[in-house]
Amino acid sequence: MADKTDQPKAQGFARGLTNYGDFDFSLYLRRSFAASMGYLPESLEKPIVGIAYTGSGFNNCHRHFPELLEAVKRGVLAAGALPVDFPTISLGEVYLNPTSLKFRNLMSMDTEEMIRAQPMDAVVLMGGCDKTVPAQLMGAVSADLPAIQLIGGPMMTSRYLREEGEEKLGACTDCRRFWAQYRAGTVDSTEIREIEGRLATTAGSCAVMGTASTMACIAEALGMALPGTAAIPAVHADRLRAAEASGAAAVRMIANPIRPSEIVTRKSVENALRILLALGGSTNAVIHLTAIAGRAGIEIPLEWFNELSETTPVLVNLKPVGSHYMEDLFAAGGLGAVMRELKPLLNLDCMTVTGETLGERLAAETGPVNRDVISPSSDPIEPKGGLVALFGSLAPGGAILKRSAADPTLLEKEGRAVVFSSLEDLSARIDDPDLDVEEDDILVLQNAGPRSPSGMPEAGYLPIPKKLSSKGVKDMVRISDARMSGTAFGTIVLHVTPEAAVGGPLSLVRTGDRIRLSVEEKRLDLLVPEEELERRRTGQSITERDPMTLRGYDRLYAEQVLQADQGCDFRMLQALDKRTN
Template sequence: MPPDEPLGLQRGLTHYGDADFSLYLRRSFARQSGLSSEMLKRPVVGIAQSTSGFNPCHRSTPELVEAIKRGVLAAGGLPLDFPTISLGESFLNPTSMKFRNLMAMDVEEMLRAQPMDAVVLVGGCDKTVPAQLMGAASADVPAIQLVVGPMLPMPWRGERLGACTDCRRFWARFRAGEVSAAEIEAVEGQLAVTAGTCSVMGTASTMAAIAEALGLSLPGTAAIPAVHADRIRAAEASGRRAVEMALSPDPVRPSRLITPQSVENALRVLLAIGGSTNALIHLTAIAGRRGIEIPLERLNALSDTTPVLVDLKPTGQHYMADLHAAGGLGAVLRELKPLLHLDCPTVAGQTLGERLAAEPDWVDRGVVHAFADPIRAQGGLVALFGSLAPRGAILKRSAADPQLFERTGRAVVFSSLEDLAARIDDPALDVTPDDFLVLQNAGPTSAAAMPEAGYLPIPQKLARAGVKDMVRISDARMSGTAYGTIVLHVAPESAVGGPLGLVRNGDRIRLSVAGRRIDLLVDEAELAARRAAQPPAPPPPARGYARLYQQSMLQADAGCDFDFLRPPAQP
């Protein structure tokens, strides 16, 4: 800690017009907790926790908090935990994405307002980690991200099951009539049976990997299962390291860790692990808090030179517990070493290169392939541009069917989620396997608030005829656990007048993954007529967070952050 800065409870005094009285009063109330005067002189490590009864993925958080406290106390600090908003992915309406920025604001303001010299951020479920990292990036308090870890897949009737790729696999079979109602109910009770986040390379696991790749988590902690003893040891180590950062004359802050170079490292990791499409939005938002942009054209350049190396569901066969046993993220980083910026600092106090040089080199090649023997030669994500997506769209090609990558199809349009629900399984729906399903008005500023609805279900009559995949296009998101030939994050979205909102049934759309294109084959005169006939946008909500959300939300290519929370972009 710089010598001219106050330490611990002396930091950021409450205003009463008398600084000495403010400190006296603060210490008086701190003693109410039973703390000794010796403890009150120590550096303070905040512990931001996001546990909630509505977030069962985080049910191991109390145990982690106790381990962090143990590490802080052992290193000579004073641990003080505090709650923030908790975002349980499947419990929030209309979607957890709507509240990510609210949680980020909560984290940022509590880090600024409360006296702490460093903080350990405890999160896991999809939107909690990006929200914590966004808040920490803005507050710039020395911070360590500790994730709760993935759940364990468990055996069931001769196979292993884990949320939530297997959730979707069985649901698709149920819709196709291959699984009975009794069987789907039995599966429901076997998909998530331990504490932790989804056991596949979904959004939670991807964000854990990105946090470690950015240098904001201790090395080797991204993939440790939630119920593994190493997860508790990682919590204790995070507490110890937070005290060291608090006492340092030159602490490692997020502003030193989140740089153009570390962001590029994180993008390489995202592509190599076949990570979630959601993570691109979140990483863009995190980087944006430090004024760093992620052009989608740059994503394509990195994707073309970054192979997919990790064989995990939804793009492979293994689970996060297998990645931990195979060598963790360190094994992936070592394979990517020629492509990485090795001089990037990390929260551990060493550079990425120093970290990798000190690690053992064992790896299970069944899970993490060698750079020279990749699962796929190109990265998992690709950005598409064209008349349907002037500012870009995203395809997770590692989870898609290459036979659908170059084709032109007829649009079957759903104007909203309600329209989709009402018609997708109608036996009279005019649809064939070669058509493109199009969902409108599901983007960031829509009433739907960009849900994970981009994984449009295969129409039931096609599913029962054996159709497993078809091209689907929307301005929505999809779960990182999902799979299929799905074009997402179309920008600008329908709700702000984007071309996606002008598509009509029967229009022709051309997809070319090789050409990085998605085009609406309708002449400009017809589009102008449709644009002129569009109804006016509805008025914004009258009050509260919903009003702030709709008025301030940026598009997907800018990370769906609020415009007033981003500094100017770095040159």
């Protein structure tokens, strides 16, 4: 007869029993059903490592996950525990409508609740595509069970032979580069179709420092993934070895628990922010890291972000801000080489999933570094971080600009606004030959934030109007409350907060208004008298959706989603101390 006093100490299949009002019957029933899966009796006594599995036919980034799963299981079994995989939502970036961000919080809830509800002593989180890793980390921080993040890895590049010579191709910076040439008329319809078939030719996430690769690096920098695993290509044998090692590490965390709450701290979040800045990483990572930290009760004020940006150099020469790919970062020394360059700026006492501190990890690492890819801190690519937050009358809650991907000549700019009131308006008019727009103008998109009908898509990378791109114009200042892909580039101001849909100042901009951008002063201002703005507020219609007209998750999203400066998480999912402040 089982001892009821042992229930809190239970492990494996005896953990978290289904409630039938009889503890002994619950255990008896669970064991009998588990036996139907063919487990030996001694297997039922072992601790369990759950494996959050996100393979999906709608997620090309994860098509190698069946093989990766087997490697995780090998590691768990060899270390003496029982691996049990379970499915969760998978978010294939380009397959979701209206945008994958809308479903990140749903996946985080799925992950958290399945970790809580099912009997496991530790969990391996298998993710790779843009929103899967932040969703899994958000859920794991909230559940606070020993967890380790296994990254799926970036895809390898392809080759494309043109008359000018052979080119490397990798999704998705090169996707955008050639699409811009197609729009400008320098690439024809036949060539763009040939390029389309060569941009993404292996399993894995985007080959550049886009959102997926940035979040992989952030997971490692936080200490939630094994050292040296962020940059391994998806199809490399080392990726399978990393999977096996992750399974074994999860088993070790059962006997000596290391919980996400011990790893995701203010100090480790600061480390992750510095890594983001040194990489010139994705603007989306600001939203995701803010949401992850928010689950631990840690705020990321954009003023703090700017303080770190002023003292963190850009060290990594990867597209979209440089010339190399993730496979090159892996060969050049990986994230460990970047962290060793930043060592004087990092909090070295932060705990990691291995049980070592970051300082202990870096002290043990050595090896050659390819300086074409990873610059020394003494000779950085840029002396300040790749991203910067802007404030001002147009963005009182802040906005984000990726200065490392911008045209330096546009970072101090005053110009006339050309306004698009929605994504539909943008699509209808951007290529109209009669559009009143000049190269020195500033393009503005409204109503594309998290509470808008579009749900904050990656639409901030506004196309250059065809009448200008056909004349050779490659960049303009573009401003919106939307996001943009981490693979994109240009002088683009994003995440303007408060967004237009809730009546933020962005909603008051009209074509012909003057806007001033100053990255040096970290300002974004609408140069319109307050009396005129007040007049425009009178009778202004708010475009955020009424939750009472919606149903299901769509209604929950409309009711709960926060602004970009709070990570676009749901208010109810933040740490309790944040929700009560």
